[in-house]
Amino acid sequence: MKRSLGKIVVLVLVIAMLLTFASCAKEAEPTSTTGEDFLIGISQPFMGHPIRQAGTVLINAWLEEHPDVEVMVTDGQLNAAKQIADIEDMITKKVDIILVAAHQSPTLVGVLREAKAAGIPVIAFDRTLTDPSVQVGMVVNDDYAAGASAAQLLVDKLGGKGNIVVLQGPAGNTTVTLRQDGFLSVVNKYPDIKIVDDQVANFQRVQAVDVFENILQANPDIDGIYCHNDEMALGCVKVLKDAGITDIITVGIDGQKDALEAIMAGDYYGTIRKVVEFPAALDMALEYLKTGKTTSMNYLDSIPITKENVEQYYDPDAVF
Amino acid sequence: MKIKNTFMNLIGNNDPASKFNRKKMLTTLSPVIGLVALFILASSLSNVFLTASNLTNVLRQVSVLGFAALGMTIVIITGNIDLSIIGNVSMSTTLVAVLLQNGWDVVPMILVVLLASSTIGLLNGLIISYFKIESFVITMGMQVVCFGLSLFIAGGRTVIVDNLAPFMLNLASNKLGMIPVMFIILLGFYTVFYIFTKKTKMGRYIYALGGNEEVSYVSGVNVTIVRTTAYILSGLMAGVAGIFTFSRSLCGDPAAGSALGMYVVAAVVIGGTKMSGGRGSVLFTIIGILIIGIINNTLNLVGFEYYAQQIIQGLIIIFAVVISSKKRR
Structure with a gap:
């Protein structure tokens, strides 16, 4: 009884929806009628x-x-x-x-x-x-140009040689692809620059802290870090500060306010300003x-x- | 005697207590009432909701969720859950993209994708049955595996396909009158699954397994086969959802499935299928996906702040699950 009633109601509903479709073939009036809004x-x-x-x-x-x-x-x-x-x-x-x-x-x-x-x-x-x-x-x-500028900033500071690690944003993201390709376009010109690790930290500061702590355990001999954004770079800066390491160069992209403050304090080497x-x-x-x-x-x-x-x-x- | 009655009740062939029961009827019909109320509410909140183009949009927007939720309904009826679906959808989407990019024809591509996604379901079913572990934990792990596989298949980035076959190009955008072809295919799948669950022996076993696993077992039902079948169907539908996800976005996004998130579960329970298993109907899941689709559409049209939208969407999921578990008896 109840089951068949349920079926009938579903049927009625489907018919009602189809009727709605048929009856509302006319499009709505534009929402802004007064010319100025x-x-x-x-x-x-x-x-x-x-x-x-x-x-x-x-x-x-x-x-x-x-x-x-x-x-x-x-x-x-x-x-x-x-x-x-x-x-x-x-x-x-x-x-x-x-x-x-x-x-x-x-x-x-x-x-x-x-x-x-x-x-x-x-x-x-x-x-x-x-x-x-x-x-x-x-x-x-221009995220490709930003990635290339960040690479140049890092390579110049390292004198064209050293071991670097990369922290990427979410895999598959357009910005990430451009910032990575732009970075590699410069770094690949320097045979003495070695990318010793390349990990994803999803643009997030907290994740970057965890990921970078692990990288640091596995690769004690790091000279530079490139992060796809400042949030992740500031995570790395925090890890370095806690560990008392001062000779690793960190660069990122975005130029957000607390990143500029970290640069002024001397904890963070440099970033690429995003407007x-x-x-x-x-x-x-x-x-x-x-x-x-x-x-x-x-x-x-x-x-x-x-x-x-x-x-x-x-x-x-x-x-x- | 009591066990026998319960069992007969669960397999739903004859209903000894089929007297008119207002409370039970209200429970069954509440999703429909909810949808009608929501329809009226949405029409009064936005003057563009009831336009043909907007309703077409809603049907297009809910279709992928509909395929995924169909598989989930079957698994939830068996009293289990399949959280791997969203990972499986991502994996299938990237597989579609990579195969097409490598010059595969549409038909073999579809077969391989469905085979791969069903295999994930098969693994879920076998692992859960043989090790007797909570499906929640296993499928959660499988979800992570699938997201990893998506990234592996896609090479870590979104796969863009050049020279796309016209069939894939138009799959999501074709319309029959005002109704998207994608939604008509969806209704076809729901009809087939409805007949499967209600008219076949395996369908009745699926309900019985969710009603009471032990009773099913002592009645001589091969519980492992039934559960694994449910998971294979769920994997299969995740593959179908992946194919349509691709045709909608026309690229292989390794994170494509994450948009579905908890909506897959929510659509099923909003449709009245009980999380505890044994009760519910695949047809009502259509109501569930329409409710979710209309809510998301209306929140956009009315122009709610984005954070308010997320809060409302989350509350709806909680509300649906609470309602579902409250009315268990």
């Missing part, structure tokens, strides 16, 4: 890193100055499928423009072409897109929405920072 979709790859949190602070500050703009921020949770779904939802919601930092650039080719077909412009921030024909502009960091893409990306979006064009399509600069020039970039009030 803009809805900007911001698709973040994940929210767990300080640079994303800094982005949120800067976005909110920018919104205070632009009351006519609303944003829809989504969190890709480090997952390609989630980010595709996020962008699909933005297309349905008919946002005026999409700002996207791809978790895995190739995965977004299809959905961003759908956005373009739906008449929604796209701006890439932080990371380049596999198919640049969908974008009207970009505000990105937070906000508010630049929002300014570009608004410019496009108002004028129909963007002025710049450039990479943000990758600037090496060591003790010699750190004062110039350190801002005690910076959010990143």
Whole structure:
């Protein structure tokens, strides 16, 4: 009795849903009817890193100055499928423009072409897109160049020879691949530089501490460390400090505030400055929405920072 | 006598206590009521929810979860759990990418992927049966093994495939009217599995195993074979989910399966299948995946802060499991 009743209800429900499909073939009206209000979709790859949190602070500050703009921020949770779904939802919601930092650039080719077909412009921030024909502009960091600069910084300090270890971000991540390839492009030119260990610590400081402690046990003869970001580098710096080791050179990428503080204190050798893409990306979006064009399509600069020039970039009030 | 009644009850052929029971009926129907309520709530919260393109999106977004949750339903009905599914999905996704990249045709590629993913299920079933260990622990370990295998297969980075076969290119994006082909294939799998669990001997044994393993054993059912079959089916569905994950993202991401996370378990229990095993239905898992899909879709459309989204998603999983275990008797 109850079982058959359950079946009937499921059947009714399926029919109801199909009817809904049939009856709502008409598309929704655009959400922004008044010409002056803009809805900007911001698709973040994940929210767990300080640079994303800094982005949120800067976005909110920018919104205070632009009351006519609303944003829809989504969190890709480090997952390609989630980010595709996020962008699909933005297309349905008919946002005026999409700002996207791809978790895995190739995965977004299809959905961003759908956005373009739906008449929604796209701006890439932080990371380049596999198919640049969908974008009207970009505000990105060149991770390959950053990896190469970090390598040069390390190699120069070591005098072109020594044993180094590498701590990578999450395997398979686009940024990781670029920062690694850029690094290797320089290091491979120096036959006396040996990579004695190459491990993954997922961009996380706590994991880097554990991984590097183990590396240090296995390889006492290390001259330099390259980390794909400052978070991991600061983890290594902490291990070295606790162990009282001062002759190992650590370099990273990002130039976040506490990394610059560690450089000033002399604990951390150097980093490559990564610029937070906000508010630049929002300014570009608004410019496009108002004028129909963007002025710049450039990479943000990758600037090496060591003790010699750190004062110039350190801002005690910076959010990143 | 009592044992016999219980057993007959569990295999669900004839129901001696088939009197009208309002409380029981409410329990069975609560997922459906939940879905209808959610549907109404979502429509009132967002003016774009009830558009054809958005509903198409929802069906597309839940399909991969649907394949994975189907396998999980079978395993949970046997009273076990399969946490290796998400690792297995990742492994299958990267395997699809690597095989296609090496110039394999679609059909042999699909066969090899399904064989590999089913083998993971076979190993799960055999290890759990022979060593009599909690399935939670073994499949958790297998999940880590699978994530490692994904990275190994993919060479540590996302595999990009050049010159993709049109079949794979369009598998996830094709639509029949407003309904994604992927979702229609999903419904096909659910129908086959429903018939399998309700109409075949093995299907009845799967329910009986979850109802009471000892009773099944003394009744002469080969418990090892039944459990291993459930795990093989679960592995098989993880492979199918992997193929569709690839067709959706068009690259072999070694972490692809992690998006499914606990949603696979949540979809099953939201659909009313009991974690303790023996009761539930694969059809109701469709309700579970739709509920999860609509919630995630609506949270995006309404524009909830991302952290609020995570909290809500987590609470829903906890809520679903609590409801599932509370109504055990």
